[in-house]
Amino acid sequence: xxxxxxxxxxxxxxxHLNWQExxxxxxxxxxxxxxxxxxxxxxxxxxxxxxGTVFDWxxxxxxxxxxFEPLYRFVGGPTAPWNDRSRIASLLDLEDDGRDVTxxxxxCGTGRFTRHIADDVGSVTGIDIxxxxxxxxxxxxxxxxxxxxxxxxxxxxxxxxxxxAFDRVACCxxxxxxxxxxxxxxxxxxxxxxxxxxxxGALVDEFVxxxxxxxxVARGALDAEPFDVEGLRERLRxxxxxxxxxxxxxxxxxxxxxxx
Numbered sequence: 001x002x003x004x005x006x007x008x009x010x011x012x013x014x015x016h017l018n019w020q021e022x023x024x025x026x027x028x029x030x031x032x033x034x035x036x037x038x039x040x041x042x043x044x045x046x047x048x049x050x051x052g053t054v055f056d057w058x059x060x061x062x063x064x065x066x067x068f069e070p071l072y073r074f075v076g077g078p079t080a081p082w083n084d085r086s087r088i089a090s091l092l093d094l095e096d097d098g099r100d101v102t103x104x105x106x107x108c109g110t111g112r113f114t115r116h117i118a119d120d121v122g123s124v125t126g127i128d129i130x131x132x133x134x135x136x137x138x139x140x141x142x143x144x145x146x147x148x149x150x151x152x153x154x155x156x157x158x159x160x161x162x163x164x165a166f167d168r169v170a171c172c173x174x175x176x177x178x179x180x181x182x183x184x185x186x187x188x189x190x191x192x193x194x195x196x197x198x199x200x201g202a203l204v205d206e207f208v209x210x211x212x213x214x215x216x217v218a219r220g221a222l223d224a225e226p227f228d229v230e231g232l233r234e235r236l237r238x239x240x241x242x243x244x245x246x247x248x249x250x251x252x253x254x255x256x257x258x259x260x
Contacts, residue, residue: 005150006102006125008033008040008160017160033160039138044129044155045179054222055109056132062110063140072173075208077250084172084201084252085116091199091245091256092168094120101167106156106188106200107174111137111149118146121168127154157183164193171200176224185239192259198241199256204229207250226251 008017010026017024017033024033024040033040061067072084081087094101094117101121105114108126110133118124118141126149128134134151141149154160156171157180169188178184188198203226208214218224229246232253236244241257248254 006123006161006165008042008152009162011158011160014162037135037138039134040152040154041131042152042154042158042160044153045157055130059110059130059132059136062133062136063112068112072252075203075250076252077207080249080252081254084254085113087254088113088170088172088199088201089117089120091254092117092170092197094168102165103168103170104159104161104166104188104191106169106171106184107177108137108151109133109172109174111140111151113170113172114149114151115141115144115146117170118149123148123150125150125152127152127156127159129153129155157187159187159191161191163190165191167193167196169196169198171198171202173201173203175200175202176226177222179223182235182239185235185241189240189259194259196259197256198236198259200254202227202232202253202255203251204232204248204253205251206248209251227253229253 008024010017010029010031012031013029015026015028017026022035033042058067099122103117103121103124105124105126108114108128111126114124114126126137131153134153137151156178169192192198203224205226205228209226233244236257242260243258245256246253
């Protein structure tokens, strides 16, 4: 077991999984999770629609000038923060005690945010359901000399971690892609410690998404469903979060919510 790897928990019997050479194994119910290139591949729902294959295809270009940056500028508009990762890190409140905190990066993609905070926190784990994204995330972390991160294939609506396992959870530009947003929010709340914080960025149905053709393309190409701002607030409250703050820039919504 790598020193940076988190404690994974069997979702069938709540026992901690043991690290073997090529798998994680439950000592109680014999649940087995394969390891491929050092990445645990937890069972995930079958991806329907176009988004699964699209994000595997996007992985090689996601961090190039062909994808994330121009898309962020398009949806965020002229008032969007220049560095979205720094803005989200500030919402997680890592400045004062960051080196002592544990962070889960949900739907980490190629690890843009995971790598951004890796040197400033105690530990960070990135999860995603797209194998292509995870392979790039691991490759880029190695390229940048970052060896204190862990990655796993895992669905946001079934997190294989103990309750209260993390101090902070981030979700950067993916919440609007989840097929079951409420289940994911419930799981994120479950794995956060009391006093923990959830923060990130999501797309909302304002600015460019007021234009029906733009919204149709987002739905058709990525299965994206931009949120109604107040509707998202209510969903966060229903999941158990409090002290919810929003900062909307164009169609880009930066958010934070706390666990009491």
